[in-house]
Amino acid sequence: MSLNKNKILIYFFFFCLQAIFGQEKEEAVKDSISPQQLEEVIITGTRTQRQLSSLPLPASIISKKKIQQIGAIRLNKVLEEQTGIVLVADESGFEGIQIQGLESEYILILIDGVPLPRGGNAGNFDLKRIAIGNIKQVEIVKGASSSLYGSEALGGVVNIITEVPKTIKPSGNVSYRIGTFTQQDFNINVSQKFKKVSYSLFSNRFSSKGYDLNPEDNFGPTVNPFENYTFGSKLYVTLSKNIDVASSIRTFNEYLDRTVFVNNTNFGVNGRTKEWLSHTRVNHKIGLNLKAEYEFYVTRFKAIEEVNAPQNIADLTNSNFNNFIARPEIRSTYTLNNSRFTTGVGYKYNQLKRTNIDTPKSFNSQYIYAQYDTNLLGFLNVIVGGRFDNHSEYNYQLSPKIALRYKLTKSLAFKGSVGTGFRAPNFRQLFLDFTNTSVGYTVLGYNVAENKLQDLQDLGEIDRVTVSKEILDKNLKAETSISYNAGFTFHTKALKTEINFFRNDIKNLIDTQIIARKTNGQNVFSYKNFDEIYTTGFEVNGSYNITKNFTASGGYQLLYAFNKENQERIKNKEVFARDAITKKTVAVTKSKYFGLVNRSRHNANIKLFYDWRKAKANFNLRVLYRSKYAQFDTNGNNLIDDYDTSFVNGFYTLNTAITKTFFNDFNLQVGANNLLDYTANLLPTLPGIQTYIKLNYKF
Numbered sequence: 001m002s003l004n005k006n007k008i009l010i011y012f013f014f015f016c017l018q019a020i021f022g023q024e025k026e027e028a029v030k031d032s033i034s035p036q037q038l039e040e041v042i043i044t045g046t047r048t049q050r051q052l053s054s055l056p057l058p059a060s061i062i063s064k065k066k067i068q069q070i071g072a073i074r075l076n077k078v079l080e081e082q083t084g085i086v087l088v089a090d091e092s093g094f095e096g097i098q099i100q101g102l103e104s105e106y107i108l109i110l111i112d113g114v115p116l117p118r119g120g121n122a123g124n125f126d127l128k129r130i131a132i133g134n135i136k137q138v139e140i141v142k143g144a145s146s147s148l149y150g151s152e153a154l155g156g157v158v159n160i161i162t163e164v165p166k167t168i169k170p171s172g173n174v175s176y177r178i179g180t181f182t183q184q185d186f187n188i189n190v191s192q193k194f195k196k197v198s199y200s201l202f203s204n205r206f207s208s209k210g211y212d213l214n215p216e217d218n219f220g221p222t223v224n225p226f227e228n229y230t231f232g233s234k235l236y237v238t239l240s241k242n243i244d245v246a247s248s249i250r251t252f253n254e255y256l257d258r259t260v261f262v263n264n265t266n267f268g269v270n271g272r273t274k275e276w277l278s279h280t281r282v283n284h285k286i287g288l289n290l291k292a293e294y295e296f297y298v299t300r301f302k303a304i305e306e307v308n309a310p311q312n313i314a315d316l317t318n319s320n321f322n323n324f325i326a327r328p329e330i331r332s333t334y335t336l337n338n339s340r341f342t343t344g345v346g347y348k349y350n351q352l353k354r355t356n357i358d359t360p361k362s363f364n365s366q367y368i369y370a371q372y373d374t375n376l377l378g379f380l381n382v383i384v385g386g387r388f389d390n391h392s393e394y395n396y397q398l399s400p401k402i403a404l405r406y407k408l409t410k411s412l413a414f415k416g417s418v419g420t421g422f423r424a425p426n427f428r429q430l431f432l433d434f435t436n437t438s439v440g441y442t443v444l445g446y447n448v449a450e451n452k453l454q455d456l457q458d459l460g461e462i463d464r465v466t467v468s469k470e471i472l473d474k475n476l477k478a479e480t481s482i483s484y485n486a487g488f489t490f491h492t493k494a495l496k497t498e499i500n501f502f503r504n505d506i507k508n509l510i511d512t513q514i515i516a517r518k519t520n521g522q523n524v525f526s527y528k529n530f531d532e533i534y535t536t537g538f539e540v541n542g543s544y545n546i547t548k549n550f551t552a553s554g555g556y557q558l559l560y561a562f563n564k565e566n567q568e569r570i571k572n573k574e575v576f577a578r579d580a581i582t583k584k585t586v587a588v589t590k591s592k593y594f595g596l597v598n599r600s601r602h603n604a605n606i607k608l609f610y611d612w613r614k615a616k617a618n619f620n621l622r623v624l625y626r627s628k629y630a631q632f633d634t635n636g637n638n639l640i641d642d643y644d645t646s647f648v649n650g651f652y653t654l655n656t657a658i659t660k661t662f663f664n665d666f667n668l669q670v671g672a673n674n675l676l677d678y679t680a681n682l683l684p685t686l687p688g689i690q691t692y693i694k695l696n697y698k699f
Contacts, residue, residue, distance in 0.1 A: 040052040040053065040061055040063075042055060042059055042061055042139050043113065043139065043159065043161070044059070044110070044113075044139040044140075044141050044157055044159040045057045045059050045139075045141050046148075046342070046371065046373055046383065047113075047148055047331065047342055047344070047371070048333055048340060048342060048373070053489070053491060054381060054405065055405070055415075056381055056382075056383060056403040056404050056405035056415040056416070056417060057141055057142075057143065057383075057403050057415070057417055057485070058141070058142040058143055058415075058417075058485050058487070058500045058502070058539075059139065059140060059141045059142070060082065060139075060140045060541075061137050061138070061139055061140075062078055062082070062137060062138040062139075062140070063137050064135060064136055064137060064163075067132060067135065067138070068659075069609065069618060069620055069657065069659065070620060070622065070655070070657055070671075071657040071659075071669055071671040071692065071694065072132060073131065073132065073133070073177060073185045073187075073206070074127065074128050074130060074131065074132065074206070075127045075128075075129075075130035075132055075138070075160065076095050076127035076128050077673075078132060078138055079097055079127065079138075079140075079158070080624070081605060081607075081622055081624060081655070082140065082555075082605075083539055083540075083541050083555025083556065083557055083603065083604075083605060084099065084100060084142070084539045084555070084557040084559075084603060085097055085098070085099055085140070086098040086598075086600065086603060086626065087127070087685065088103065088104065088124070088598045089124070089685055094124040094125070094126035094127075094128075095124065095126065095127055095128065095685060096124030096125050096126075096127065097125075097127065097158070098598065098599075099140075099142055099155050099156040100142055100143065100155060100156070100502050100504055100535055100537070100539075100559070101504070101535030101537070101559050101560075101561040101596070101599050102154065102155030102156070102504060102506075102535060103155075103598070104124040104125055105124075105152070105423065106152065106153075106154040106155030106156075106421075106423055106481075107125070107152070107153075107155050107156050107157070107158060108145070108149050108152045108153040108156075108157045108158070109125050109127075109130075109158050109160075110149075110157060110158065110159040110160065111130075111159075111160045111162070111250070111277075112159075112160070112161060112162055112248065112279065113159060114277070114279050114295075114297040114327075115149075115152070115325075116129075116130075116277070116299070117275065117277075117299050117300075117301040117323050117325055118301075118323070119273065119275070119301045119303055119321070119323070129228075129252055129254075129275070130160065131187070131202075131204035131206065131230040132160075133173075133175070133187035133188075133189055133202060133204050134162050134163050134189045134200065134202040134232060135160055135161065135162055135163070136161045136162060136163045136164070137161050138158065138159070138160055138161070139157075139158070139159040139160075139161060140156065140157070140158050140159075141156055141157045141159075142155075142156045142485070142500075142502070143155075143156060143417060143419060143483040143485045143502065143504070144156075144399075144401065144419040144420055144421030144481055144482070144483035144504070145157045145401075145419070145421065146387060146397075146399035146419070146420060146421040146422050147369065147371070147385045147386050147387045147399045147400060147401035147419055147420070148369060148371065148385065148387060148401075150365075150367055150387060150389050150399075150422075151389070151397075151422060151423050151424040151478070152423055152424075153421060154421030154422060154423045154479065154480075154481050154483075154506070155421070155481075155483075155504065162200075162202075162232070162234065162248075163189070163191065163200060164191075164198075164200075164234075164236075165191035165192055165193040165198035165199065165200050165234075165236065166191070166193055167191075167192070167193055168192070168193060168194065169192070170190060170191070170192045170699075171190075171191060171192070171699060172188070172189040172190035172191055172698075172699060173187070173188075173189050173696055173697060173698045173699065174187070174188050174189075174696070174697045174699075175187045175694060175695065175696035175697070176694070176695055177669075177692055177693065177694035177695075178692065178693060179690060179691060179692030179693070180687075180688075180689070180690040180691055180692070181208050181209055181210060181211045181223075181687070181690075182207075182208060182209040183206075183207070183208040183209075183690075183692070184205070184206070184207050184208070185204070185205070185206050185694075186204065186205045186206075187203070187204050188201075188202070188203045188204075189201070189202050189203075190202075195238075196237065196238040197235070197236065197237055197238070198235075198236040199233070199234065199235050199236070200232075200233070200234045201232070201233050202230070202231065202232040202233070203229075203230070203231050203232075204229070204230040204231075205227065205228070205229050206227070206228050206229075206230075207225075207226065207227035207228070208223070208225060208226060208227075209225050210222075210223045210224045210225040210226070211223055211687050213679065213687055221258075221259075222687065223687070224256055224257060224258040224259070225256070225257065226254060226255065226256040227254070227255050228252065228253060228254035228255070228273075229251075229252070229253045229254075230250070230251070230252050231249075231250070231251045232248065232249065232250045232251075233248065233249050234246065234247070234248040235247045235248070241285075242284060242285040242286070243282065243283070243284050243285070244282075244283050245280065245281070245282050245283075246280070246281045246283070247278075247279070247280045247281075248277075248278070248279045248280075249276070249277070249278050249279075250275075250276065250277040250279075251274075251275065251276045251277075252273070252274070252275040252276075253272075253273065253274050253275075254271075254272070254273040255271070255272060256271040256272075256273075257269070257270050257271065258271060267307060267308060268307075268308040269305050269306070269307050269308070270305070270306045270308070271303070271304070271305050272302075272303070272304045272305075273301075273302070273303045273304075274300075274301075274302045274303075275299070275300070275301045275302070276299065276300055277297070277298075277299040278297070278298050278299070279295070279296075279297045280295070280296050280297075281293055281294070281295045282294040282295075286332075289334060289335050289336060290332065290333070290334050290335075291332065291333045291335075292330065292331065292332045292333075293330070293331045293332075294328075294330050295328065295329045295330070295331070296326075296327070296328045296329075297325075297326070297327045297328075297329075298324075298325065298326045298327070299324070299325050300322070300323065300324045300325075301321070301322075301323045302320075302321065302322045302323075303319075303320075303321040304318075304319070304320055304321075305318060305319045305320075306318050317355070318355070319354075319355040320353065320354060320355050321352075321353075321354045321355070322352065322353040322354065323350070323351075323352050323354075324350070324351045324352075325348065325349070325350050326348070326349045327346060327347065327348045327349070328346060328347055329344060329345070329346030329347075330344065330345055330346070331343065331344040332344075338374060338375035338376075339372070339373065339374040339375070340372075340373040340374070341370070341371070341372050341373075342370065342371045342372075342373070342385075343368075343369070343370045343371075344368070344369050344370075345366075345367070345368045345369075346366070346367055346368075347364070347365070347366050347367075348363075348364065348365045348366075348367070349362065349363075349364045350362060350363045350364070351363075352427045354427070356432055356433055356434040357427065357431045357432060357433065357445075358431075358433060358448075361427055361430075361431050362392075363391065363392050363393055363424075363427075364391075364392045365389055365390060365391040365392065366389075366390045367387060367388060367389045367390070368387070368388050369385065369386065369387035369388070370385060370386065370387075371383060371384070371385030371386075372384050372385065378407075379406065379407035380404065380405070380406050380407070381404060381405040382402070382403070382404045383401075383402065383403045383404070383417075384401075384402050385400070385401050385402075386398065386399060386400035386401065387399045389422075391424060391478075393424070393425065393430060393447075394424060394425060394475060394476065394477060394478050395475070395477065395478070397422045397478055397480070398420075399419070399420045399421060399422060400419070400420060401417065401418070401419030401420065402417065402418055402419070403415070403416065403417035403418075403419070404416060404417075411490055411491055411492050412488065412489070412490050413488065413489050414486075414487075414488055415485075415486070415487060415488075415489065416484075416485060416486035416487070417483075417484075417485045417486075418482070418483070418484055418485075419482075419483050420480065420481065420482055420483070421480070421481045421483060422478045422479060422480045422481070423478060423479045424478045425446070425476045425477075425478065425510060425527075427445075428445065429445060429446060429476065429510055429527045430445045430446055430447040430448075430476065431445040431447055431448055432444060432445040432448075433445065433448060433452055439522065440518065440520045440521070440522035441518075441522040441523050441524070441525065442456070442518070442522075442523075442524045442525065443512070443524075443525045443526070444515075444524065444525070444526045445526070445527070446472075446476040446526055446527045446528070447476070449472055449515060449526040450469070450472045450473070453465065453472075453515065453516055453524065456516070456518070456524065460519065461518055461519055461520070462516050462517070462518060462519065462524070463516075463517045463518060463519045464516065464517050465515065465516045466514055466515060466516055466517060467513070467515045467516075471528070472515070472526075476510065476527060476528070476529065477508045477529050478508065479506055479507070479508050479509055479510055479529075480506070480507050480508055481504055481505060481506045481507070482504075482505045483502070483503070483504050484501075484502065484503045484504075485500055485501070485502045486500070486501050487499045487500035487501055487538075493545075494544060494545040495542070495543070495544050495545075496542065496543050496544075497540070497541065497542035497543075498540070498541050498542070499538060499539070499540045499541075500538065500539045501537075501538045502535075502536065502537060502538065502539070503534065503535070503536040504534060504535045504536070505532060505534045506532060506533050506534065507531075507532050508529040508530075509529065509530045509531070509532065509533055510527055510528070510529060510530075511527065511528070511530050512525045512526070512527055512528075513525065513526060513527065513528045530565065531563070531564055531565040532563075532564045532565075533561070533562065533563045533564065533596065534561070534562060534564065535559060535560070535561040535596075535599075536559075536560050536561075537557060537558040537559040537560055538557070538558055539555065539556070539557045539558075540555060540556050540557075541553075541554075541555040542554060542555070549610060549611040549612065549613060550608075550609070550610050550611075551608075551609045551610075552606075552607070552608050552609075553606075553607045553609075554604070554605060554606045554607065555604065555605050556602070556603070556604040557602070557603040557604070558601065558602060559599060559600065559601060559602075559603065560595060560601070561595045561596040561599040562593070562595050562596065563596065563639065566593065566638070566639045567590070567593065569639075570588055570589065570590055570593055571590070573587045575587065575588040575593075575637050575639065575641075576588065576637060577592075577635045577637055577641055577643035577644075578635060578643065579643060580643065580645075588637065588639075588641045588643070592641045592642045592643065593639065593640075593641055594630060594640045594641055594642060594644075595640060596640065597629075597630060597631065597632060597633075597640055598629055598630070598631065599629055600626045600627045600628065600629045600650070601627050601628075602625070602626075602627035602650070603625070603626055603627070604624075604625045605622065605623065605624045605625070606622070606623045607620065607621070607622045607623075608620060608621045608622075615660070616660065616661035616662075617658065617659060617660040617661065618658075618659050619656075619657075619658050619659075620656065620657055621654070621655075621656050622654070622655045622656070623652060623653075623654055623655075624652065624653045624654075624655070625650065625651075625652050626650060626651060627650040628647050628648060628649050628650045629647065629648055630644050630646050630647050630648075631646040631647075631648065632644075632646050633646075634646050651678045651686075652676055652678070653673070653674050653675075653676060653678060653686070654674070654675040654676050655671070655672070655673045655674070655675070656671060656672055656675065657669055657670070657671035657672075658670050658671070665697055665698050665699065666695070666696070666697055666698075667694075667695070667696040667697075667698070668693075668694070668695055668696075669692075669693070669694040669695075669696070670691075670692075670693050670694075671691070671692050671693075671694075672689060672690065672691045672692075673689075673690045673691075674686055674688065674689055674690055675689060677689050
């Protein structure tokens with residue numbers, strides 16, 4: 001970071017401090033919407049504590065108890081069983097999530113309210129990076145959340161809340177799990193609370209010998225052997241009656257050796273991933289009705305691959321990915337009777353050094369947001385908010401949002417929200433310079449495309465340029481969306497149900513385009529803003545306490561996801577495909593247009609949980625269903641239609657776990673995932689039946 005940027009950061013930080021302290025009020029006002037003593041409290045939807053059932057947004061909480069009962073040890077296994085959430089693997093094998101039909105790049109992943117860095121060269125956030133042995137709960141907010149969280153929250157937010165120390169005596173747990181493919185997980189969690197100081201320590205080791213779903217080929221294992229280590233520490237200090245400090249450090253290290261198959265020969269690749277995150281937050285009670293939080297967060301993610309191959313092997317080169325983020329932020333919350341006013345200001349600096357980008361690149365942005373949360377007449381809750389982002393590489397963004405919850409009866413309520421979201425162009429889309437030397441194509445980031453294309457022309461490698469200079473001179477815009485959610489909730493003591501209708505309209509979608517044809521017959525690709533896409537449908541969730549110890553729950557999502565430009569092409573009879581039965585070329589009709597890649601029309605689950613208290617045991621059975629989806633376009637018409645051949649047929653997975661408590665402190669768990677042994681299409685995420693056994697000691 002340059003000296004000027006340092007000065008700007010310092011001035012900006014102290015200006016925010018002055019603004020916050022200038023709001024000091026001494027009036028004593030009772031906080032009538034304080035969430036104290038409430039069981040299901042969510043923070044993510046409003047950046048303040050709220051009872052989940054009162055939130056006017058589509059949100060859910062996955063409790064620690066549920067996570068332990070289903071035997072999940074990584075975040076991907078927790079999320080894949082939630083209604084409307086689908087895991088999708090990218091070309092790197094990383095599993096990212098899809099919410100309301102919006103893919104991983106549009107979903108922000110937080111831990112204790114701060115974003116975890118995306119790793120690798122593809123768009124997915126690798127959920128297997130997140131060990132959950134010290135998690136209190138996972139909070140999910142669906143729909144555009146950029147009004148609070150800025151870029152990448154266009155489709156929703158997943159916030160991982162870690163445990164807080166509770167007892168004077170040291171407490172925690174030690175666990176060990178072993179399963180199929182020699183998958184081993186070792187976990188230690190310790191915490192202690194004193195009068196003014198509390199601490200928690202967390203350590204995890206996770207490893208596997210990997211597996212090969214198709215040993216007949218020569219391309220190496222489907223999933224390579226790996227081992228990774230996670231360490232986390234948190235320190236809480238009470239400095240005075242009105243000031244306390246929370247500081248945490250998280251590290252993640254992974255070692256993965258894989259093989260690549262080139263020219264009928266296997267070559268080894270040594271992969272190393274290193275991630276660390278430091279987060280400090282000062283909570284300041286300025287007055288009885290005014291609170292402030294001063295926060296500083298910094299993180300670095302590094303991924304290195306070293307190839308054990310001769311230098312003349314095409315496309316086998318060492319790669320490096322080094323992403324650094326620093327962000328100070330200040331928030332204040334002013335409470336008066338049934339209303340709460342939240343404001344925040346911050347600065348973000350992001351630098352990336354990586355292979356195929358000439359020099360280190362950096363972004364910086366400043367943002368400010370405000371939110372007003374009020375209860376009117378005892379039955380109407382209204383939230384109005386917005387955020388302004390000023391970015392160094394694209395135009396500023398304004399992201400407003402409004403949400404309301406209207407209590408119709410004691411048990412029945414209506415809730416709805418409208419909000420905007422955005423996702424900024426990333427480093428790859430702006431600055432990449434990559435040529436596949438074995439095939440011959442080139443991919444250029446938008447900001448460097450014009451100069452790099454001129455360099456290729458000077459070398460005599462360009463046959464013709466297919467776009468005008470004016471197109472390359474325009475700025476690449478941020479993707480923007482409008483998100484609509486509306487539905488009803490019905491809650492009684494035994495029954496909880498909710499239905500939510502949603503629609504997300506995305507403009508300025510960033511995708512690749514051909515900008516030139518090379519003399520070798522290959523293309524030069526860059527990026528541009530295309531027309532709109534949209535996702536729409538509805539989601540139903542419900543749970544019923546059949547008895548005091550027996551609970552049944554289920555959910556279903558109907559999803560339609562389309563590109564508006566493709567719909568117009570089909571309407572104008574401009575899209576064709578070859579019919580595999582008649583062997584004729586036919587025009588694709590509206591009914592044959594399936595939608596976007598990796599989107600299933602139907603997604604459902606049924607879960608049964610039984611707590612056998614007398615025997616100190618519990619049992620659960622979970623059935624998950626995903627309908628068919630296409631992995632890529634196979635007939636060259638740039639969309640997914642019923643004539644494509646890359647469809648994965650709909651399938652069910654059956655998961656179960658049984659836990660028995662011994663001597664009050666020991667838990668033995670036996671479980672199995674994918675009991676129906678689904679392995680069609682050689683999906684790397686479904687390698688047949690997976691069994692495990694886990695022993696946990698709680699102290």
